Amino acid sequence: MIGAMPEVPSDTAPKERRKRLPSGERRREFIAQAIEFFAENGFESSTRDLAKRLGVTQPLLYRYFPSKDDLIAEVYSAVYVKRWKPEWEVLLADRTRPLADRLRQFYREYTEVVFTRDWMRIFLFAGLKGVDINIRYMGLVRSRILDPIVAEARAEAGLVDANGPAESDFAWLIHGGIFYNGVRRVVYGEADATDVGAMIDNAVEAMLTGLEKMRAGEPAPKVRSL
Amino acid sequence: MIGAMPEVPSDTAPKERRKRLPSGERRREFIAQAIEFFAENGFESSTRDLAKRLGVTQPLLYRYFPSKDDLIAEVYSAVYVKRWKPEWEVLLADRTRPLADRLRQFYREYTEVVFTRDWMRIFLFAGLKGVDINIRYMGLVRSRILDPIVAEARAEAGLVDANGPAESDFAWLIHGGIFYNGVRRVVYGEADATDVGAMIDNAVEAMLTGLEKMRAGEPAPKVRSL
DNA sequence: CAATCATGTTATCGATCGATAAATGACGGC
């Protein structure tokens, strides 16, 4: 049946009839499309629908991935690991600039990655599925982002000792507020009109003033760096 | 087969062998258990597993609900509608008390409802499923909670005109931060150790000071109420 | 041009899904 009617074989088009891609290229295409597919429809969607979207047959997926779960693991890796920018940690630690500047730039870059439909939805799907990768990711956010922010804020105020747990919690509060703004935008389709940059500016200011107030009850700094 | 071995009919126990509950009572039990079941396993879980948890057979569900989607709709209603407390709106508008007090009490009561495993997970599952009920719920939060908060803050400062969109956005930021704290607690199992009350107190203070700063650039109030 | 091998498809299995029809059995009214 299929193939009997050649459905207008456009000679100009790349003639991408239906076959023969090199292994690596095909695999990359599978993962890239699987990200969007699972982000949109959830991980419980069928491999047949994914194959249909890819324009191949379903068993072909199993030539590239041993099981559906292995494909999903590749999706996780592509989204979580490969979109994390190590330069963020460098940026946050750059004491030649005021911390407020660094935070504004960081959250602009961070939201550019995270405030996307596939990142957000895959994060939420994975979280509800109970996979450990989300917990590890939040550990990364704490250790590489939030704790450094608190430390930088203390350093800018002339304090050198360790962070208190309350400060870390407050940084989580603002960070979570920013993140949830992305959830509202991307998952619920709200807040499109409002400006991300303005939201970030207000959030950064609230974070810094909140951290400052939180340090008010502490003893005066013994060493002033500047 | 079943019934041939009475599997130790404990005479002391309520002898809940396997049958005959009045219709209304059975229906309520189904919905109550379906909330926990779907919250834990997602809405794509099978009706057979739900029936097993309930100790009944799967077709019995279809005598009480026309379809699985109808049962899910009942779950939504039970979680979203019936756990919303109208007195929250009264509390927030009670101008005999300082706004900070009202906010601290409100968020303590609100998180008592929302920071539960089934509420949180059903909210997130429903959001990813794309059902409109979540969008309507967030409209409720804005109109009954956040906009009133902004209005109360302006009133306490002696302003009487309408809210600006930036203030509403900032209220969403802090509210989202509180909500996301619940996600971390309930969904990801983090932050159990830290105190919810302390987090709320810091969040309320940040919200009020943030709103105050946001009004700083505006013209002076023409009418002072007190 | 024929042999080879990796890519891709066809066909199909066993399990599980939501849902329906028919049989069963517990309980109250008489």
Added chain:
DNA sequence: GCCGTCATTTATCGATCGATAACATGATTG
């Protein structure tokens, strides 16, 4: 104590799921 009503179970249907085996085909190489 029988009887009918209605809650509940047994049995089953058609669709869909992940996965596997067997077959087909295009490209490469000698």
